[in-house]
Amino acid sequence: MSANDTAMYPVEFDVNGEKRTIRVRAADILLHILRDKLGLTGSKSGCENGDCGACTILVNRQPMKSCLMLTVEADGKQITTIEGLMNSPVQKAFVQNQAFQCGYCTPGFIVNCEGLWNVHPHADEETIRVWLESNICRCTSYEEIHHAVKDVFTPK
Incomplete structure (x- = not known):
């Protein structure tokens, strides 16, 4: 050896x-x-x-x-x-809400939000806001990201 x-x-x-x-x-x-x-x-x-x-x-x-x-x-x-999250509801919501600009942070946000879904499938507004604080978007797409995440957690 x-x-x-x-x-x-x-x-x-x-x-x-x-x-x-x-x-x-x-x-x-x-x-x-x-x-x-x-x-x-x-x-x-x-x-x-x-x-x-x-x-x-x-x-x-x-x-x-x-x-x-x-x-x-x-x-x-x-x-x-x-x-491993191809076509997840979170990923689809990001696309539908155009929740990205340069896209560099997007995978991290999607994975983090998938984790939120795993832990809190009925997350309220405050839980979503707090959860999103762990990721940074340098292009400032926060409003679109927030809308995308809310779409996933809003009952249809």
Whole structure:
């Protein structure tokens, strides 16, 4: 065994419904592994300190900022990225409400709102507002984003 092999750890997780096993260093951040090793580039690197939310993923159906999570912490977990949410009601509402400008923050917002749906399927106005505070849109599409999220939670 080489010195490089001893510094690597096997991690097995479910990513978007597919079992994956990968060997990583103890210090590898999940965001970088998702993007660079697994080719899931929907989660974006924005601030790399948990402030912007562009890297938001779901871990066991709960929102998590992947720039703050070590890959070894994902062992045995269910990971969902924006690529795993194709045609979700949240994604459709963002499109219908044109809740984006440049689109850089959009995957993080959609994943975060999907997490809101998982935790609070009948979220009220205040819960939605508080939940959206964890993501930043530099283009200031907040009004459209808020309308999109309200559409998902408004009974039809």
